[in-house]
Amino acid sequence: MDQIVRDKSRLKNVGSTPRTGMHASETRPQSKKPLQTRATRKSQRAPVPKSRDLKTAAWLQTLAELMWLPQAACLAHGIGLIAQGQGVSAVWPLALGVLALGFLKAVLEKAGSRRAYRAARNILSEKREAALSAMAMRSPLDSSRAASGEAASILAEQAEYIVPYLSRFQTARFKASVVPLAILAVVFPISWIAGLVLLIAAPLIPVFMALIGWSAQSASEKHMADMGTLNAFLLDRLRGLSTIRSFDAVEQVSRRLRLRAENLRKRTMAVLRVAFLTSAVLELFSALGVAMAAAYIGFHLLGQINFGAWGTKMSLSEGLFILLLAPAFFDPLRMLSSVWHDRASGDAALLALDGLAEDGLVMVDQKPSGSISTDAISHGPVAVEIRDLSFTHQGSAEAVFDSFGLSVKPGEHVALLGPSGSGKSTLLALIAGLAEIRHGRIIIDGETLSPETASALRARIAWIGQDPHLFAGSIAGNIRLHRRNIRPDDIKAALSLASLEHAANAHGNAMIGENGAGLSGGEGLRLTLARAAANHHAGLILADEPTAHLDNHTANDITESLLTLATDRTLIVATHDPVLAERMDRVIDLNDRFRRDAQ
């Protein structure tokens, strides 16, 4: 140990240490800002995305619906002519008109629904992209990030509800606001009573729909929340399958899974119940409306009721015209009701997706970076300079760092020592630009870490985390991580440096499972060492407790590999391991960092 450097400020926050990289929704620390996808937002409504294409589609479908007006006029007039004893010659132009209008209606309907579907899919893609880029930029330190199972469920499954909501519900709503008015406009001049009957029956429908809609929305939101939780639960348990088996807790977990699945079933049935209730109410009121209009017209034509037609008597054609229009008056409302539950689920999906796209604690480079050209990245060890750093975790009242300073020379090997919660991992994360700092400067290789420089500087950093994520795939694939500049020779050298050749030979091209299934803990860690070794541009290695939870022999091996890897590179390692700390050029005791600036 060359030097123990102390910081002049006072340690302000030593507490429990919620680790980064948690994946279980249930074990995630509670943040002050609740997840937007939860039922806590049930009173909120998502704004409907604006789209010119959707508007045009709604108009096309409305025009298609309005085609029924002239069609009904032709039909009623034709039947009236036949009743007057006119021949087929008088009726066939009307029949042709009905056919032509029917054709036009079909074309408009088709064009409208196709356009609406495309517009809705485009909006969904944009929303998904926004959510994905926002999530990619969320800091791993952000404890309010959605659990991966929940995010996957929202992005892949629930997000799809947006398409029927926009393409069917929004267009149906527009139709329902135009078509009944147009029908009333032609019915009233013929008979004010028939118009009045329709007018009275119509508002009852929206009133009942609104009443039912509220419970539909809450039922749907609860359903979605349950689905997200079940997905998160499943993903979490799948990840921890080996732990569950080793603790002999399979039966217990499957009981809980059954319970949750049963809850989801109940929620699904609740949504279905509301959906059926909505259509039953609508059918009832529209049937009543049509029956009342038909009864009036029948009695009027029979001469039993002689009022209601502006002082005149309706002709058969006029009566038939109203009769044909009466069901069409309720049709858009019935259609709206049949897609009413699309609104509840679509609205909840929009809210959830917008929730994912919301800014939380972001990384320093707040937007996804394009790939950095490897030619532009320099080589060699880098210097790290931290000046006047202040940082407080999201939702925490106390600062982890307050006016903290540290200077690490190029090629220097430094250990960060300190009790649990003293901020070792946080400091590494801040150097890597994984969260924005409140105050101060972090200078890497002479450049201040900022949104403009973060991506390029990160290309010079290799991270060896406590809990590395290993993907399902080959060992070589896990080392390469789609970095195109890494050649087979680099992988070979990296395997040799990390002493992983034996495991690599044993596996051959066989796949390792998600989260390193098929590899021992030590081998998993070696794999992350190999990942770092394959990156020739990495002049700075940040290692977070690389020897934690390992037996002495493996810990010594890892220490040797780490030191070989760090030759001609700067190394900052957070550790509780005195043996590892002893091998470094310098030890920074973070417990004392509030006393004197680390130099």
Ligand SMILES: Nc1ncnc2c1ncn2[C@@H]1O[C@H](COP(=O)(O)OP(=O)(O)OP(=O)(O)O)[C@@H](O)[C@H]1O
């Ligand atoms: N993502 C987070 N959100 C909120 N607070 C956090 C988060 N991560 C850590 N903290 C808090 O910040 C402080 C420093 O934590 P940090 O993990 O950096 O300590 P550490 O020294 O690395 O601990 P350990 O040795 O146990 O790994 C602790 O009080 C901890 O509770």
